[in-house]
Amino acid sequence: MNHRVYRVSKVLLRAVLRSLFRMQVIGQEHEPQSGPLLVVSNHWSALDPPVVGCALRRTVHFMAKEELFRIPLLRTWMRAVGTFPVRRGEPDRASIRTALELIRQGEAVVIFPEGTRNPLGYLRPAEPGAAFLALRARVPILPVGILGTLEAMPKGAWIPRPRRIEVRIGPPFRLDDFPNTREGLEAASDRIMEAIAELLGVDPPLRSQKTSTPRKP
Secondary structure: OOHHHHHHHHHHHHHHHHHHHOOEEEOHHHOOOOOOEEEEEOOOOOOHHHHHHHHOOOOEEEEEEHHHHHOHHHHHHHHHOOEEEEOOOOOOHHHHHHHHHHHHOOOEEEEOOOOOOOOOOOOOOOOOHHHHHHHHHOOOEEEEEEEOHHHHOOOOOOOOOOOOOEEEEOOOEOOOOOOOOHHHHHHHHHHHHHHHHHHHOOOOOOOOOOOOOOOOO
């Protein structure tokens, strides 16, 4: 990571988010200012990663789909701000090792548990990645709920719309009581989505239903 590039990028992006989208952050007092941390959030828009990065006060690292690293200039910038690639749709041991190493170094890593952006605006059951990291590292988890990014920049849009964005940060929790088994992984994944759903004001997704229905915030 190039910390200077990260700081400059954050200042510029935060200014845009506050002026164009009137971004409001609720619950900043819940964010631990130091120590290893896994940040989990819903993912409905391409705006979500910069929104989470600017809403949090500390430096964070992101996983991003490998396809984005095929764009030369974007790849250079993402690596400079501490983003690392992940292959979607299959276990990516390299990305998991990178995330675990960062966490063990006391860093904060952001992951979107659903695995990919959902442009329909509801929660889906989590993929196992976030819970796997939490159970392996036994690290605090910071839940984040994002509202407004779907309306501001839906899938397929190239120009964002001036809509209000609200970021809700919940108290951190741990999964230390969950065993590192298949059943424990599923239960831990559900616990993660329950925390995000509570912040969004929606019912958590059920594995049998595969979705949750949004409510008005």
